[in-house]
Amino acid sequence: DTAVSQTPKYLVTQMGNDKSIKCEQNLGHDTMYWYKQDSKKFLKIMFSYNNKELIINETVPNRFSPKSPDKAHLNLHINSLELGDSAVYFCASSQLAGAVTDTQYFGPGTRLTVL
Amino acid sequence: AQSVTQLDSHVSVSEGTPVLLRCNYSSSYSPSLFWYVQHPNKGLQLLLKYTSAATLVKGINGFEAEFKKSETSFHLTKPSAHMSDAAEYFCVVNGATNKLIFGTGTLLAVQP
Numbered sequence: 419d420t421a422v423s424q425t426p427k428y429l430v431t432q433m434g435n436d437k438s439i440k441c442e443q444n445l446g447h448d449t450m451y452w453y454k455q456d457s458k459k460f461l462k463i464m465f466s467y468n469n470k471e472l473i474i475n476e477t478v479p480n481r482f483s484p485k486s487p488d489k490a491h492l493n494l495h496i497n498s499l500e501l502g503d504s505a506v507y508f509c510a511s512s513q514l515a516g517a518v519t520d521t522q523y524f525g526p527g528t529r530l531t532v533l
Numbered sequence: 534a535q536s537v538t539q540l541d542s543h544v545s546v547s548e549g550t551p552v553l554l555r556c557n558y559s560s561s562y563s564p565s566l567f568w569y570v571q572h573p574n575k576g577l578q579l580l581l582k583y584t585s586a587a588t589l590v591k592g593i594n595g596f597e598a599e600f601k602k603s604e605t606s607f608h609l610t611k612p613s614a615h616m617s618d619a620a621e622y623f624c625v626v627n628g629a630t631n632k633l634i635f636g637t638g639t640l641l642a643v644q645p
Contacts, residue, residue: 422576459571459621461635474632508576519565519584522633524577 421445422525424509430531431499439494439528441509448513449473450492451522452484455506467492496530504532535560535626539636547644552596552611554639556624559605566607567625567633568598577623583607594618619643 422443431437443450451474452464466474470486481497496503509525540555558564568580581592588600598609607624624636 459638461577461623463632466632510577519582520627521567521579521582523579524569526576 422509422511422523424507424525424528426528427526428529428531430533432533433499433501435499436495436497437499437530438496439507439509439530441492441494441525443490443509443511443523443525445511445513445523447511447523448489449511449520450486450489451510451512452492452494453508453510453524455508455527457505461508465492465494499530499532501532504530506530535562535564535634537624537626537634537636539622539624539639541639542637543640543642545642545644546614548616549613552609552614552618552641554609554622554624554641556607556609556636557605558607558624558626560626565627566598566600567627568592568596568607568609569623569625571621571623571638573620580609580622614641614643616643616645 425440449468451466453461455461463476464478465484467486469489483495486492506527506529508527510522512520512522514520536559538557566583569577570580571577580596581590583590583600591597596611598607600607621638621640623638626634
């Protein structure tokens with residue numbers, strides 16, 4: 419009965435490879451997000467989708483491409499992986515888009531290591 | 534523009550003593566403020582949130598925070614620390630467009 423789930427939990431890969439991280443939420447929320455947490459634990463939003471439509475894109479390199487097949491899923495595909503992409507990636511969801519009071523619920527994170 | 538400053542990167546307390554984690558915010562709008570906790574190698578869990586109702590907000594596990602507009606602060610407190618409280622704590626502001634702005638985190642250590 420996990421609310422926001424991500425797969426895989428750990429991902430180790432070589433530079434230059436392409437990889438995907440999947441996220442699913444069973445909360446019935448309309449909005450989903452991807453965040454990146456760097457080695458200093460700093461968290462920053464990357465993307466947000468509302469009902470399969472992109473609403474936030476925080477100047478992330480275009481090697482990163484989010485895809486939302488339906489409002490319960492938001493996947494993150496990364497092309498040509500670089501060392502600097504090593505981080506923990508968190509998926510989150512919330513009920514509403516643009517609602518300041520809305521709570522975001524986070525997944526357990528995916529630790530990506532690029533060698 | 535919104536921003537959050539967590540004044541201490543590390544806080545160490547003894548078990549059973551009070552906890553104070555400090556947070557100051559800046560927002561052009563009437564903000565919503567949150568505290569999230571991250572235990573080692575775990576995801577983020579919501580502790581509590583302020584959304585312009587009562588200024589003293591109670592959260593899970595005995596934590597509470599007080600919104601002070603005059604001081605632009607939203608400090609997190611707990612009367613008595615427990616070993617299981619050891620974790621990273623993030624103060625977060627949501628000023629507009631549901632874009633959360635995270636502080637840099639405070640690592641809380643609890644000594645036996």
